[in-house]
Amino acid sequence: MIVTRFAPSPNGSLHLGHAYSAIVSHDLARDAGGRFLLRIEDIDGARSRPELADEFRADLEWLGLEWEEVPAQSTRLASYERAAARLVEMGLLYPCTCTRAEIEALEPRMGPQGFIYPGTCKGRNWDPDKPAAMRLDVMAAMEKAGSLVWEDAITGEQSADPREFGDVVLVRKDAPASYHLAATLDDAADGVTLVTRGMDLFHATHIHRLLQALLDLPVPRWHHHDLLLDTDGQKLAKRRSSPSLADRRISGEDGKELAEMLRMGQMPGGISLSRYPHGVT
Structure with a gap:
């Protein structure tokens, strides 16, 4: 159905x-x-x-x-927390404390929905007292998931390539989940x-x-x-x-x-x- x-x-x-x-x-x-x-x-x-x-x-x-x-x-909200915790366990989420202004100051390239995050916080030590979003390590996630396809009813089969978004936010600083995850x-x-x-x-x-x-x-x-x-x-x-x-x-x-x-x-x-x-x- x-x-x-x-x-x-x-x-x-x-x-x-x-x-x-x-x-x-x-x-x-x-x-x-x-x-x-x-x-x-x-x-x-x-x-x-x-x-x-x-x-x-x-x-x-x-x-x-x-x-x-x-x-x-x-x-x-509990389902979002469980999913985020699972991705953390898989080593695919990392905290990011960058503000929008800080990202724009780096003059990153543009993607479909704005500036592409350049991975500034990846691998950094994180101060747990500082508000942070949680970003998906897209390249690591793609390596784990392998080749993926999806189908649009109008345009047909598509090969999934999320690299043009960069490391997207899945848990926002001000909300329990981003649009993508929720x-x-x-x-x-x-x-x-x-x-x-x-x-x-x-x-x-x-x-x-x-x-x-x-x-x-x-x-x-x-x-x-x-x-x-x-x-x-x-x-x-x-x-x-x-x-x-x-x-x-x-x-x-x-x-x-x-x-x-x-x-x-x-x-x-x-x-x-x-x-x-x-x-x-």
């Missing part, structure tokens, strides 16, 4: 990009007679606002979607068989496939859909105050009609759908 999920973080209201992602995930499960899950990813420290979870549910209902809700991330563990725990998300996370799947191999987790398929862009060609985002679904709902707009427009590719207000970027085939 196909199992998909929509996993928003309650650090801001949902916008049309979230609506599109939820609809894609919902419809893929519905059309296959499967299950569509809602998971609230609420471990983003002080930025998480519990009241937004109810807003999200109201938004999804307004769009005409039906879902099963699974436990929020805040109930799963989402990978949660999808496995929830029995997700088709991970649907925007193409901006396409490259992150290389890291997630590596974690699945290291932690003996089941391997789903992925479906990376196009993104909604604003009139400036930028991805819709909470940090740019993209118009919220809640505002549209409260104003009396018809959510089910909006959902049908998104399904048909009819984007409102000058919004457009992107295509896969260069290097994703």
